[in-house]
Each structure stands twice: as structure tokens, then as C-alpha cells.
Amino acid sequence: MEFFSTPVFLNVALLLTIGCGAALLLLRDRRMQVGVIFTVFLVAVLIFINTLPSYLVLAKAIAAIIVTIMFFATAWQVHWIETPELTSTIESGTMSIQAVSLDELDVEATAPLQIEPERGLTPANISTFIFRGLIVVFLSIVALRLAGFDATQTILSLSPEIISISFVMIALGIAVIGLTEAPFRAGLGMVMLLTGFDLVYALLQPSLAVVAMLAIVNICVALGTGYLTLVRAERFLEVEEL
Amino acid sequence: MVVNIPFLLLAFLGLGAGVAWFAGRWQMLQLGVAFIVTAILLIFTAQVPLESNVIALGQNLTLQPALAFAGRALTFSDQVRPALVMLLLIALLFYIGAFSLRLAPTFVTASMLILMLVAATVMVKPFQFAALFLQVLAVSAVFLLSDITHFKTRGALRLLVFFTIGVPFVLLAGWQLEGAGNAQSGIDILDQAALLLSIGFLVLLSVFPFHSWVPTALEDANSYAAAFVIAVVNLAVLFVLISSLADFDWLRSSYIFQNVFGWGAIATVVVAGVFAVGQRSFGRLMGYAILADLGATYLTFTLTDFSGYQIGLVLLMVRIPAIVLWGIGIGALAPDGNDTFDALLGAAWRKPFAALAMFIGGLSLIGFPLTVSFPIRWQLYQELIVSNPWAAYALMLSSVGIILAYARGARMLLDRSAVDAQSDLADNPINNVMCIVGTIALLVFGVFPQLILPFFTALAQSFPQLVG
Numbered sequence A: 001m002e003f004f005s006t007p008v009f010l011n012v013a014l015l016l017t018i019g020c021g022a023a024l025l026l027l028r029d030r031r032m033q034v035g036v037i038f039t040v041f042l043v044a045v046l047i048f049i050n051t052l053p054s055y056l057v058l059a060k061a062i063a064a065i066i067v068t069i070m071f072f073a074t075a076w077q078v079h080w081i082e083t084p085e086l087t088s089t090i091e092s093g094t095m096s097i098q099a100v101s102l103d104e105l106d107v108e109a110t111a112p113l114q115i116e117p118e119r120g121l122t123p124a125n126i127s128t129f130i131f132r133g134l135i136v137v138f139l140s141i142v143a144l145r146l147a148g149f150d151a152t153q154t155i156l157s158l159s160p161e162i163i164s165i166s167f168v169m170i171a172l173g174i175a176v177i178g179l180t181e182a183p184f185r186a187g188l189g190m191v192m193l194l195t196g197f198d199l200v201y202a203l204l205q206p207s208l209a210v211v212a213m214l215a216i217v218n219i220c221v222a223l224g225t226g227y228l229t230l231v232r233a234e235r236f237l238e239v240e241e242l
Numbered sequence B: 001m002v003v004n005i006p007f008l009l010l011a012f013l014g015l016g017a018g019v020a021w022f023a024g025r026w027q028m029l030q031l032g033v034a035f036i037v038t039a040i041l042l043i044f045t046a047q048v049p050l051e052s053n054v055i056a057l058g059q060n061l062t063l064q065p066a067l068a069f070a071g072r073a074l075t076f077s078d079q080v081r082p083a084l085v086m087l088l089l090i091a092l093l094f095y096i097g098a099f100s101l102r103l104a105p106t107f108v109t110a111s112m113l114i115l116m117l118v119a120a121t122v123m124v125k126p127f128q129f130a131a132l133f134l135q136v137l138a139v140s141a142v143f144l145l146s147d148i149t150h151f152k153t154r155g156a157l158r159l160l161v162f163f164t165i166g167v168p169f170v171l172l173a174g175w176q177l178e179g180a181g182n183a184q185s186g187i188d189i190l191d192q193a194a195l196l197l198s199i200g201f202l203v204l205l206s207v208f209p210f211h212s213w214v215p216t217a218l219e220d221a222n223s224y225a226a227a228f229v230i231a232v233v234n235l236a237v238l239f240v241l242i243s244s245l246a247d248f249d250w251l252r253s254s255y256i257f258q259n260v261f262g263w264g265a266i267a268t269v270v271v272a273g274v275f276a277v278g279q280r281s282f283g284r285l286m287g288y289a290i291l292a293d294l295g296a297t298y299l300t301f302t303l304t305d306f307s308g309y310q311i312g313l314v315l316l317m318v319r320i321p322a323i324v325l326w327g328i329g330i331g332a333l334a335p336d337g338n339d340t341f342d343a344l345l346g347a348a349w350r351k352p353f354a355a356l357a358m359f360i361g362g363l364s365l366i367g368f369p370l371t372v373s374f375p376i377r378w379q380l381y382q383e384l385i386v387s388n389p390w391a392a393y394a395l396m397l398s399s400v401g402i403i404l405a406y407a408r409g410a411r412m413l414l415d416r417s418a419v420d421a422q423s424d425l426a427d428n429p430i431n432n433v434m435c436i437v438g439t440i441a442l443l444v445f446g447v448f449p450q451l452i453l454p455f456f457t458a459l460a461q462s463f464p465q466l467v468g
Helices: A007-026 A030-049 A054-077 A123-148 A150-156 A160-178 A183-204 A208-240 B005-022 B027-047 B081-098 B107-123 B127-145 B154-181 B186-204 B213-220 B223-247 B255-277 B282-300 B306-333 B352-365 B374-387 B389-413 B429-447 B453-461
Strands: A086-090 A093-097 B002-004 B053-056 B059-064 B066-069 B072-075
Touching: A007 A030, A007 A123, A007 A160, A007 A183, A030 A054, A030 A160, A030 A183, A054 A183, A054 A208, A123 A150, A123 A160, A150 A160, A160 A183, A183 A208, A183 B154, A208 B127, A208 B154, B002 B005, B005 B027, B005 B066, B005 B072, B005 B107, B027 B081, B027 B107, B072 B107, B081 B107, B081 B223, B081 B306, B081 B429, B081 B453, B107 B127, B107 B223, B127 B154, B127 B223, B154 B186, B154 B213, B154 B223, B186 B223, B186 B255, B213 B223, B213 B282, B223 B282, B223 B306, B255 B282, B255 B389, B282 B306, B282 B352, B282 B374, B282 B389, B306 B352, B306 B374, B306 B429, B306 B453, B352 B389, B352 B429, B374 B389, B374 B453
Parallel strands: B002 B059
Antiparallel strands: A086 A093, B053 B059, B066 B072
16 A cells, blocks of 8 residues: 555656546547546545545545546436437538537527537647647646745645646646536536645545535536536437427 | 524525425416515524524424534524525515516526525535535536526536636635644735635636626526526625635735735726627626626725725625516516527517616616615715725726616617517516516615615624624
């Protein structure tokens, strides 16, 4: 168990966190997104193993599993991800929609469906990919720089590696939230942000009440964004049946 | 028999929500239940004595003011009593207005759950645990802001995002304050806590640039439900802020809090006025008008004397009748939720009372002369022009921007070219009566403020932590 507090593990965890943030920003497959958020939770719980009493770690692990299941169930309810080759009859004609993601479909009540460009390595997709990749790099550098300040270390009085992982999670969580209007992905971003905050806060305030409180907040976020995802998807399916 | 006051309050609200849920699609029954429960609790909250034996229904009852849970406590005291009275009064006004509208079946249930959470937020100690209730509150609000008929989720999602970002700041501030006992670093820690609390409250109180959920929610969601959410959620956060200001004298006089909050409030007022001018939807326009009014309320918290807080609390209360009247009006004008200027072309000729109610409600919110908010806005201008003239000018300019936008909306509503011969006046007589009564009430109270302001002022003064 000591391994989980060694610099080697913490550095691997930091790289894994950056990878998870990048994956949440770039991946469209909801199965993989749920897997990514589970990995984020796993990193946090493994860090807690040597820093918190075991009953608190257990409570956090249970909360993480519940939240992951909630996201999994939501994704399952809306058929995972991009719905390929949807065909919808609008007004006088039939239009084919190539691999439209429920996330990105901006269904207007009165406006016709907008046709999304075909997925694949189109120039637009490549530029989005590069843009989001650069954001991950930039925010990770900023978060690591902030975590390295003496003032930060003095105020928080925690291991620099844990602060770095926490700040990276918060920064990339905010990036995920900021770059989407889709409730599902935003929910994952919010949970990543909260997990980053939890990494620091649970070590500063190690009590069952605080753990329970943060678990409730996480579950609430999963519940709220799950509901919004279902509302959007319900409407989408209605439009599809037109 | 022992009666626990916080438990009784929460249980009644929860029970009301449950009954409303089972009442399903019978909206009148749901609203009847909500009205009765809220009215009974309002009287109970205003009158109930603390820690005493009372005889009711032949039983000797011992009233307990505190409910302990998980090492924390929900406490009913003279400090929280005015806040709860204000909350229930606001809810009652919304439920009365809702009788004339067609709302989602979940409105009453979700709104009563929200009231329950706000009541818990107000009563919980220590204050950082209120943050937990605020987060749950934001999630409950999501259910009011989005449903299958209002499937656009932007407003609800932004509300959830901003609360998720804001809550950690309040929690961190709580942690900082627990460490403030350390004599060597006490002052530094207080400054850090003030900064964290200021940022947290800026986010939670929809101060610019965290304001975007307000106009978006009013555009995307059912206008009346969105107005309820904005009014009540904002009230909950303000109560937490007021409670923090009361508990921490250093926060009230902190230059960090004064500066961050003061500039945030001015920015909100300016942005609201500027953005309002370009709006072409009454929902979004109302969103910016509400933001301008929120900015005005926040400015009162930067006034150094206690009269500022009282003005802020009265502003909070006079805002509600205006929002309710606007909601009744727009609910009748645009029952399908499409409240753009183009969609409502000439609508004032078909539904004149609803159009009038919407305008009077909207204008009252920005303190237009002869409306109920004007006297208290005037008092605020007098205070600001002495202590912070730029804030006073910003507030006036913002009001001008909103009036210009309403003038443009009025031109579209009164466009005769789009009028068909059919008048919709007979469609919804209850709505017409409410629009007429509400409009007259707002104007009468505006012309004769002495009829209502003493009540609001007395309620504001009953916040003991602010007057002494």
C-alpha cells in the first residue's frame, strides 16, 4: 500500500490525470468517457489509501462507484453516443444526418434540424483536435505552475504531487465544462473538478461528514446532468420519429 | 409531547410536495395544497414561540428549536425567523399567481422541495454546510427549468455549473476560518477567507461574469418556473451571505469583500443594461432586468451603514410582486413559451391586460416612477450618490437601457398590422382578473408607498443580526 504514496506512483497518477482530461475533451464515445471518469476516481481513491483512514477511503470508493454507475446508466439510456446515419424527414424532404452526436445536436423547436458534417479526419475535426490538445497542454502547465508556488504549498501544507494532481484535475475539469453545452460531458467535467477539489479538501478536513457532503454533491451533479441528458435525448428521439 | 420546529417545517413542506406529486395533473388541486401548506407555515413561522410549552388541540406541547443531524444542527431562532417568513411569503405570492397559468405537472412538487432546501439552508449551522444544501438546491432547480416541453438545457446546466464552481470556494473559506484561531497568521487567513468567500458568493449570486444562466433560463424554460427559481435560489444564497456577514464582523468591513463585491455589482448592473438594449425576447430582457436589480441589491451590501442592508432587503421583497406579475403576464401572452418580439407582434391588442401586466411588472423591477419599487430605488440612489456616485450613475444608465428595450418591445406588441379581429380576452378570465388586480396593486403601492413600505421595512428590520 505504501506504493500509492511514492513519487513514482504520484507522477504516474499525474500523467494519467492529464490523459484523462485530454480524453474527456477529445473522445466522443460515452462508454470511454465513463471509463475515463472511473479512472479519475480510481486515481483519487488510490491516493487516499495512504492519506486517509480506511473507513473514509471506503466511503469515497462507494460514492465513486455510485456516481460512475449513474453516468453509465445515463449513457446507456441514450444509446451511448453518436447515433450513426440517422434519417429524419423534415417538412418536405428527407435529410440524412451523418453520425450526429446527441451532445452536439442543437434541436430547435421551430427550426429544422441542422446537418452536422461527417465525422472522420476532416480539416475541421483535425483543427478542433489540435485546439483541444493545446488547451490540455496549456492548462496543465498553468495548473502545475500554480501548484508549484511556495504560497500554495504553505497554505495547503500538503504533498506537492497531490496538489499538482488536484490542480490539474480542477483545470481540466473547467476546460471540459467550458468547451461543451452538452449536459453529459459537462457533468463529467464537473465531477472531475469536484474530485480535484476533494483531493485537497478531504485531506484538509478528514471527517466523515465532509466525505458524505462531497459524495452527495457528486451524486447530485450526476443526477442533474443525467436528467438534462435524458431530456435532450427524449426530444431528439421525438424529432427522429417525425 | 415534543414538537421539533425545524423538523415540522421541513416535514410539512415535504408532505406538501408528496401530496402535490400524487395530485398529478390536477393543477388546481396541487396549487391548493401548496397554497394551504405555505400559508399555514407562514403563520406558524411568524408566530411560533421559541422553547416554550404551548397548549394546542388539548395537548401540552414542548417546542424544540433545534434539530441535530450528523453532528450538525438545523436551528430555528429569531435570527432565521424573518428569512423564513420572507421565503414563505414569496412562495405564497408565486402560488397565487400560478392559479392563472398552465404549468408543468412537476412545478408544485419541485418548487416545494426547493422551499424545503432553502429553509434547511437558512437554518443550518455552521454556514459552510449551507453550501451542501445550495448544491442540492441547484439540482432541484434543474427539474423546474427543463422538461420534455422545455428541452433546451442551457440555462439549467449553467446554473448547475456555476453552483458546482462556487460551492468549493465557500467550503475552502470555512476551512480557512477554522484555522483563523492561529494568532500568528490570523489576519492573513482572514484576508484569504474574505477573498474565497467573495469569489464564492460572486459565482453563486450570478454576478458578472457568472450571470449567464439567468437570461438563458428565462429564455429557454417556462418563464414563470424560471422566475421562481431565480427569485428563490438567489434569496437562499443571499440569506447565507447575510448570515455570514452577521457572524463575521471582519467580513463586513473587509476591504477585499467591499472591493470585489462592489465592482462585481457595478459590472453586473452595467452589463445588464448594455445587453438588455439588444434583446429581442421578453424572457431574456426580463433576465437582464432581474440582473440589474440584483446588482442594485448587491450594491447595498457595500454601503457601510446598516441602512444599506435594510434597503437591500426591502429591494429583495418589492422585486417579488413585480416578477410574479410579469410572469402572469408573459405566461398568458406566450403560453407556448415563444416570447420573442416577432412572435408577439400585435399581441397587446389580443391580450391587453396580460401585456399591461408584463410591462408594469418589468418596469417596476427597475424602479420606474409610479411603480412599487420606485420609492426604495430612490432611497438607494440617494445613498449611492453620496458614497459611490459612479455606482449610482451606472444603475441609472442600466435602467435607461432596459426601458429602451421595453419601449422597443412595446412598439412590437402594439403593432396594428399584425392584429386579427379575434380578441382572446374571454380565454382565461382568471388570468385577466389577476393581471388587472396585480397591475393596480403595483401602481397603487407605487403612488402610495406608505401603504406597504412600512411592512417591508419592519420585516427588514426584524433581521436582528443586521440592526444590531
